[in-house]
Amino acid sequence: MFDVLVYLYENYWRPDACPDQRQLSRKLSAAGFERDDIQEALHWLDGLAAGAEACVDRQREGSHRVYTDAERERLGDESLGFIRFLESAGVLPPPMREMVIDRATAAGGGPLDLDDVKVIVLMVFWSLGEEPDALILDELFVTPEERVIN
Template identity: 65%
Template structure:
């Protein structure tokens, strides 16, 4: 599923640039993605759209987030730490943080792999029409061992 999401991000610069779901499914099949992988990704994206709409009206300047036991177990410490880092850096507002959490909780299994969470964060920014700044893109894409230290 995550490969499909990354493909969509790289191919369509905004969600509204994507074709309708039927045509998109055909294109993804033609590119070589498996039917089940496409189905999961499209369902996940539909949930992303619903979650984004439900928090669009929220304009909280700041908030304190307390995680439930289920969230702690499902997300894992590395993912929670990364979400906290983004929020404390001021790049993940509370409303978008809640969308990230909603979509991460929608992933089967657990704990959520940090690399998968980064894709979720990227797709949340993508769905909101926002481009994260260069430093955040670096955090989302570049492996720590590949970073140059200045």
């Protein structure tokens, strides 16, 4: 499913640039994605769209988040640390954080890797029509080993 999401991010500038679900499903199939992955991604995107609508209505500051045991198990320490980093940097306000957590718990399978959580963060920005700044994109795509110190 995450490969489908990355493909959508790379090929469509924002959600409203995507064709309707039937046509998008055909395009994704033609691009070589499996039917089950396509259906899972499209269902996941429906939840993302609902979260984006709610997010616009509840932009608030200063909330403190206590994670449930299930959320901590699903996300893991590394991903939770990454989410906290984004919050402390001021680029992931509480409503967007909640979208990330919601979509992480909605993704099928076992515990998520940090790379999967980074894709979810990217898709949350995408769903809201926001472009993360260059430093955040660097955090999302460049591994620490690949960074060049200036």
